[in-house]
Amino acid sequence: MENxxxxxxxxxxxxxxxGKPVYTEDLAMPNALVVKILRSPHAFAKITSIDISNAESLEGVECILTFKDVPNARFTLAGQSYPEPSPYDRLILDQIVRYVGDEVAIIAAVDEKTALLAMKRIKVKYEVMEPVLDFEQAIGHPSVVHPEEDLSCNFEIGLQKENNITSSSHEEVGDVDEEFKRCAVVVEDVYYPQAQAHxxxxxxxxxxxxxxxxxxxAVSSTQVPFHIKRQLARALQIPASKIRVIKPRIGGGFGGKQTGAGDVFAGLVTLKTGKPAMIIYDRKETFSATTSRHAMRLKVKLGADQEGFIRAIDMQVLSDTGAYGEHAPTVLGCVGHYTLPLYNKTRAVRFDGKAVYTNKMPAGAFRGYGATQGTFALESTVNMLAEQLKMDPTEIRLKNISKVGETFLTGQGVMLGSSTLDRCIAKGKELIGWEEKFPRREVGYNKVRAVGMAITMQGSGIANIGTASAEIRLNDDGNFTLLTGATDMGTGCDTILSQMAAEILEVPMEKIIVHAGDTDTSPYDPGSYASSTTYVAGGAVVKASEELKHKILAQSAAILGVAPQDVEFDGLAVRTISGDQEISFAKLAELTILGTGKLQLVGYATQGCEVSPPPYIAGFAEVEVDQETGKVDLIDYVAVIDCGTVINPNLARIQAEGGIAQGIGMALYEQVRYxxxxxxxxxxxxxxxxxxxxxxxxxRIAFEESYEPTGPFGAKSIGEVVANTPPPAISHAIYNAVGVRENHLPITPEKVFLGMQKL
Amino acid sequence: MQIELTINDKVVKWEVANDEFLADTLRSHGFLSVKKACDTSCCGLCTVWMDGKSMLSCSVLSLRAHSKKITTIEGLPKEAEEFAQILSAEGAEQCGFCSPGFIMSVLAMKNELVNPTEEEIIHYLTGNLCRCTGYMGQLRAIKIYLGVA
Known part of the structure; x- marks a missing residue:
């Protein structure tokens, strides 16, 4: 293949x-009002009075808006396909503030200095209430984070607001308790993956x-332009037809930009004043007033028979969604959906989870979306199980993983279409030097080196929910325009989608113009999240391109006076198979679009899948631990990936390296603390x-390609799965090094040191 | 207050406020390659050169640029493009938001360090954060650029 x-x-x-000016701020009009947000200093409080008179009178202040000035319609900032599973639990501004950083007032002024000065002049009185800070105490806490009557859900998600339960999830197949009794070995533990910032x-x-x-x-740095449009319409109570969202180049997202942030505030200012408005969250706001990964508590129990077949899995999850329920039910569900299918020799599986409200910054979508937390817990427990069974951790995986053509217990009969996970494990072992290095070796000066491993999966799009449309047309000049709603946020989807179109149309990529991420001109696409773009949007591009190719062949044949089966593509032209006639795309365009032709050739397709084929990774870590101080150095990390056909090896590799680095951060360094x-x-x-x-x-990254029958050119996803293996693999390596099994992430030197004292 | 400085080989006179930082001044005059991302002098995105040395323009008052020679990536089209081509061929720009500041640091490193080792390269560039790439692709690009691959 050429492309x-x-x-x-x-x-x-x-x-x-x-550094060309192609990002949101670069494109803003210079006269745009500067929008700033006054934020709550209290975790839980009711605003009893708010005096804006001294601020409003300041020269250069355009408007100051409080809870009295906003529409009374609750909405969610979660960017999800309608009907959103996340509860409609927030107002643009509310009289009750639910976390330190929650919005109290919107200030718009001619410049930043004036806006900040005005902010200081706003006088707010609060009735401070007892906050819910510990998510393990949220259920049954005397404070109710969302007491309001008008909170609503699009469908049943197991919300019990009086108990601070945002959503509940339960799945059970077989009799788990009975099955554990029959198991030769049963292990269980409790894990605390932390909140992580994007x-x-x-x-x-x-x-x-x-x-x-x-x-x-709205020109917005977002992963989800169509969802932002719907969100703005609901929050601002204006028709969606009155809104256009444009996504320019984006400086990274990682799921964070699957949740709305400042759009509603800037939008409200523009509606109230009629003037352009710009909101930029500073780094402090980005850390403290947007979203993070859901902190969780996961209890995992595994049972296996004598030979090491995993027969029962029980997973109980408590997820901290913070002050608002953005992505709460879906992240919770994905903890099980993207871990339990890994192992299918089970006879009974149970998953039970609750997401709870607390008075902290909301959690939201973050690369991995529950799978990351679930993988840490499940894979750490599988490593424990291997030790109990005296089996090599790689062998227990090879013995238990789902294979092509097989189903799994909670999978409702869905068959696995592609997997090279066994080869990924074998290749990873070889690359890290598992046979020589497992489990540990002394390297002198009180230092010890050890290896650890984990496997993971994700999905590719959301089965039966995610859809994407694409349109490609032959232009009047013989070039092509590809229209897609997919949102390149640095990931490179504008490029790989053009690669796919160029491959089908057999033209050089420079003949294809890509226009994406504009709700006025793009066909519908939910946006780039849920590992959807390559698989779902890519599928739409392939279908649309094939349709256009078919039309080009038919029209060319008609013009050349031969049957459609007697012509073929040849460079930038269609020629008869006999080779005696040809028509260039430019000529075809001229004859069809211009003058008498009156027919612009367009390929159009909507793609939606009944399955969400999993990409797989086997991750291997080698660490060096200082036995005196507990300091951990990551020496080597090997990830071997099955993402189906690799569409663009360099871009896939960068995605993988970057995701692994975020996983390393989660394992060793990063933590959102209050x-x-x-x-x-x-x-x-x-x-x-x-x-x-x-x-x-x-x-180090390696690929073991499979061919996914439902994917474009056999491709699956790669964007999220890459974040999942480092926490369990590194934790395993540290345990193998010094015997400390640390289940609270991140695994800091202090925790390793204190853990060694207890041995 | 008025300052006179050389920006990308052009002498200019700019009005700046006493509390204005150079990154903001540069952006307001259209040098939009200069990005800000941390507010705490940690990320390196705002890296430009002052008299040939790389520095964080978010943390230097514009007044301090008086009579200095400031260089942004817009002033080094050839040199920067040579490296950007290699970086992009690796796919290691990803979202690109940190790339201009990173490239300014790489070009400064090339001027400062002779035949740097891998450790020296990593040490020199530690102040340039990137959340997308995991840094491996950037290192591959640098090695190709310096001919030490």
């Missing part, structure tokens, strides 16, 4: 690398204005440590 499978550079690569380099931002037709235009009154203690890079280039050791 698919090639490491083609990103079509926007040089522009963004060279820390994309471009903070949240949006720029809004009214166009020539009086419509609200102080005793619920104020975030990690609101800058000074306190919240993401890995620098000194902290990631060596990360």
């Amino acid at each position: 698919v499978g090639q490491s083609i550079r990103k079509i926007d690569g040089m522009a963004i690398a060279m 820390t994309m380099m471009e903070t949240y931002r949006a720029f809004t204005y009214l166009d020539h037709a009086g419509r609200l235009i 102080d005793e009154i619920g104020k975030m203690a990690t609101n800058s890079f000074m306190q919240y440590k993401i890995p620098s280039r000194k902290d990631v050791g060596k990360v």
